[in-house]
Amino acid sequence: MSISHAPSSSSKPDISAISASDDSPRAAPDLEPIVPSSTRRTRVPRWLRRTSGPLALLALWQLLSSAGVLTAGILASPERIAQVGSDMVADGSLGIAMGTSLQRVALGLLFGAVIGTGLALVSGLFRVGEDLVDAPVQMLRTVPFVGLIPLFIIWFGIGEAPKVAIITLGVTFPLYLNVYAGIRGVDAQLIEAGESLGLSRWGLVRHVVLPGALPGAMTGLRYSLGIAWLALVFAEQINADAGIGALMVQARDFLRTDVIVVCLIVYAFLGLLADFVVRSLERLLLQWRPTFTGR
Amino acid sequence: MATHVHRPVTSPAVRVEGLTRSFDGRTVIDDLQLDVRPGEFVALLGRSGCGKSTLLRILAGLDRDIAGTVLVPRRKAVAFQAPRLMPWKPVWRNVLLGLPGKPGREVAEQALTEVGLSHRSDAWPKTLSGGEAQRASLARALVREPDLLLLDEPFGALDALTRVTAQRLVGELWQRRGCAVLLVTHDVEEAVLLADRVLVMDKGVIAYETTVGLDRPRDITDPRFAELRARLLGRLGVDAATKTA
Numbered sequence: 001m002s003i004s005h006a007p008s009s010s011s012k013p014d015i016s017a018i019s020a021s022d023d024s025p026r027a028a029p030d031l032e033p034i035v036p037s038s039t040r041r042t043r044v045p046r047w048l049r050r051t052s053g054p055l056a057l058l059a060l061w062q063l064l065s066s067a068g069v070l071t072a073g074i075l076a077s078p079e080r081i082a083q084v085g086s087d088m089v090a091d092g093s094l095g096i097a098m099g100t101s102l103q104r105v106a107l108g109l110l111f112g113a114v115i116g117t118g119l120a121l122v123s124g125l126f127r128v129g130e131d132l133v134d135a136p137v138q139m140l141r142t143v144p145f146v147g148l149i150p151l152f153i154i155w156f157g158i159g160e161a162p163k164v165a166i167i168t169l170g171v172t173f174p175l176y177l178n179v180y181a182g183i184r185g186v187d188a189q190l191i192e193a194g195e196s197l198g199l200s201r202w203g204l205v206r207h208v209v210l211p212g213a214l215p216g217a218m219t220g221l222r223y224s225l226g227i228a229w230l231a232l233v234f235a236e237q238i239n240a241d242a243g244i245g246a247l248m249v250q251a252r253d254f255l256r257t258d259v260i261v262v263c264l265i266v267y268a269f270l271g272l273l274a275d276f277v278v279r280s281l282e283r284l285l286l287q288w289r290p291t292f293t294g295r
Numbered sequence: 296m297a298t299h300v301h302r303p304v305t306s307p308a309v310r311v312e313g314l315t316r317s318f319d320g321r322t323v324i325d326d327l328q329l330d331v332r333p334g335e336f337v338a339l340l341g342r343s344g345c346g347k348s349t350l351l352r353i354l355a356g357l358d359r360d361i362a363g364t365v366l367v368p369r370r371k372a373v374a375f376q377a378p379r380l381m382p383w384k385p386v387w388r389n390v391l392l393g394l395p396g397k398p399g400r401e402v403a404e405q406a407l408t409e410v411g412l413s414h415r416s417d418a419w420p421k422t423l424s425g426g427e428a429q430r431a432s433l434a435r436a437l438v439r440e441p442d443l444l445l446l447d448e449p450f451g452a453l454d455a456l457t458r459v460t461a462q463r464l465v466g467e468l469w470q471r472r473g474c475a476v477l478l479v480t481h482d483v484e485e486a487v488l489l490a491d492r493v494l495v496m497d498k499g500v501i502a503y504e505t506t507v508g509l510d511r512p513r514d515i516t517d518p519r520f521a522e523l524r525a526r527l528l529g530r531l532g533v534d535a536a537t538k539t540a
Contacts, residue, residue, distance in 0.1 A: 193379035196355050196372070197393030197435070207392055211383040288383045290421030 076258035084258040085265070093247070098266060100243040101236065104160065105228050105270075108167025112224060115168065116175030117217070124183030124213070125205060137176055145169040146234050153239070163235035170231035174223035182216020183209055215289065218282050225274045229267060307366075308333040308443050308475035309354060314363035316349055323349050325499035326363070333442065336469055336476045338486035341496035342531060347479045350496070351447050354477065368475075371443040372436035376451045378428035380420040380435075387416040390435045406438035407431070410464060426457035430464070437468060444469070446478045450485065462488060466511075483527045487520060488513050495530045503530045 058078055064070045065077030072080065088094035119137060122129035145166060152162035186209050194208040236245020244263050251259035309331035316324040323346040331337050341347040352358040353365060355373045380389045387403040394402070407413045410430040420428060429449060436444060446465070450458045466489055469476050480486055486493045487507055495503040505527070509519060 189375070189377065189379055190381060192357055193373075193375065194381075194393065196357060197439075198395075199393040203393065207384070208381060211381065214383070288419045288421065290382060 072257065073255065074257065076261055080258050081261050081265070084256075085262045088259070088262060094262070094266065097242065097244045097247050097263075098270070101232060101245070102270065104163050104235070104243065105167060105232050105274075107160075107164045108231065109171055109224065109228050111164065111168040112171025112228070113175060113221075116172040116220070116224070117179050119172075120176045120179035120183065124180045125209065134180075137173070141173045141177070145173075145231065149234065149238060158239040163232070163240070166235045167228050167231040170227040171224040174227060175217070175220040178216045178220025178223065179213055182213030182220075185216060186212035215286055218278065218286065221281075222275065222278050225278060226271070229271045229274070233267065306333070307331060308335070308368055309477070310364065310366040311350075311354075312364040314350075314353065314361060314365055316346075316353060316358065316361050323499055324353070324361075327500050329494075329501060331443070331475050331477060333475055334473045336478070336489060336491045338478045338480060338490035338493045339496055340480060340483060340486050340493060340527060340531060343481065345496045346499050347496045348447055351445050351477065351479045354443070355445050368442035370439060370441050371445060372439045372441040373445045373447065374429070374432045374436045374449045376448040378420070378423075378432035380423075380428060380431055382420050384420075385416070386412070386418050386420065386423070386431050389420065389431060390438050392435065394438065402438060403434075406434040409437060409468065410434045424457075425453055426461060429453060429457075429461060433465070433468070437472065440472075441474050444472075444474050444476045446476060446480075448480055449478075450480075450482070458485075465489065470511075483524050483531070484515060487523050487527065488515065493527060495527065503527075 061070070062078045065075075065079070070077070076084070085094070119133050123133040123137070124130070148169065149162070149166060152165050156162040156165055190208055190212065191204060194204045199207060233245060236243045237249060240246040240249070244266055248260055248263045251257075251263065307330045309329060311327060311329040314324055314327040314329075315322065327350070329350075339347045339350065349358065351373075353361055354367050355371065356367070357373075380386070381392065384392065387400055387407065390403040390406055391398055391400075404413055404416060407416050410433050412427060412430045412434060415423060415427055415431070420431070423431060429452075433449070449465070450461050453461055462485060465476075465478075469489075478486070478489060487509075490507055492504060492506050494501050497503075505523070507513075507523065509517065509523075513520060515521075
């Protein structure tokens with residue numbers, strides 16, 4: 001069939017090639033091996049691969065500092081920062097500041113989690129609750145919570161209360177939104193199956209709705225944690241006499257970029273730690289999830 | 296396993312009289328009558344959209360926007376086309392879900408053994424194959440010791456080989472348990488293989504019904520089997536059936 005078409009459409013060498021292959025037995029195709037994934041993967045362990053990027057960045061930083069491109073007035077060298085950091089740990093100032101900050105975040109997170117999930121349960125589970133709760137929450141959500149700091153200082157003074165309140169406010173909304181979406185996203189087929197099994201209303205909530213909303217709740221928790229640290233930094237920059245933020249404000253007054261960076265590292269480290277906690281929690285609570293986990 | 300000819304039964308397992316169900320003015324079930332005797336295996340055939348799944352959902356108590364009389368046993372269980380296992384519960388907890396009281400794990404194990412799935416009792420549903428998940432769903436239905444078992448195309452999503460095994464399993468379980476079964480399916484062969492009585496639903500009513508007088512276990516190569524299948528296919532509007540015999 002191809003020969004009859006060939007003369008009109010293609011040039012002479014093509015025709016001869018086709019007829020040649022028709023005469024001789026079909027040439028075997030080139031084979032290529034399908035390599036098992038275990039051999040295709042590099043032998044470098046995962047943790048090493050994951051840490052090599054940050055380490056390279058750190059080396060570059062140290063290089064620039066040593067070369068004199070980065071002066072101490074702009075950004076202290078990693079070496080200097082490590083020195084100052086260990087000094088601050090040794091004299092206990094960093095530990096105390098960390099403790100204070102951690103306590104603020106923990107309290108704010110606790111209050112925010114209780115309020116956020118509580119409201120989400122009310123509006124997620126009951127249509128009446130949705131009508132009453134959802135609209136005001138959605139309105140309040142659009143208010144930038146950092147902008148409320150002056151108001152909170154007037155209401156709560158300059159002690160711990162306004163700081164915890166700001167964190168609480170920041171944590172509440174992402175949790176509310178995600179838990180609510182999680183509840184409303186539960187597969188209706190599973191609800192129906194639960195009904196057919198004779199589950200009571202509370203049984204449905206406990207065995208079907210809440211576990212089904214858990215992935216959403218975990219996402220909300222992660223967002224909340226991120227915002228909690230952010231809110232902490234804002235709250236501590238104002239009128240704080242203790243905590244990481246207070247250390248930073250003092251350091252700014254003395255142009256100590258090394259101390260500032262140490263504080264930033266502590267913030268980052270605490271954030272990382274919180275993320276690790278949530279990840280572990282997810283691995284434990286969401287092990288049933290049939291989702292793609294990456295190659 | 297001789298099935299009795301129609302005669303008034305004092306206490307049926309299912310009694311439906313004058314059942315009507317409409318969706319936004321479109322009548323899906325129209326003044327439907329149906330009786331199922333205790334222990335009877337009834338297959339409900341019909342083209343898609345004929346209302347057979349709606350009828351099953353009504354009998355399961357999942358759809359209550361109805362007019363008419365529907366009487367069903369208090370103890371009833373459903374197995375859906377999709378297994379609908381709670382993905383966050385291991386298999387044995389899925390089996391016990393919704394049972395009254397605090398039944399021990401051995402109750403679940405027993406039901407799982409009955410469907411040949413005791414070795415997967417600790418597994419997460421995501422790790423089950425399609426056939427295993429469907430068997431878990433069956434165990435979950437059976438553990439309720441139902442007087443009426445409602446099966447909504449439970450083999451529809453299974454591959455051909457798994458389906459044969461699953462059909463055989465359902466047949467055995469029914470003979471052992473002696474509960475009434477209503478099997479909704481679009482597979483004529485499956486209906487004739489399993490049921491005492493086959494109903495064909497069309498335009499919201501039972502348009503045709505026939506008892507299956509063949510001895511069990513049934514042989515699909517039996518000419519009477521083929522004849523019955525062809526007749527039912529004809530009722531469903533498929534005329535090419537004669538040549539398959």
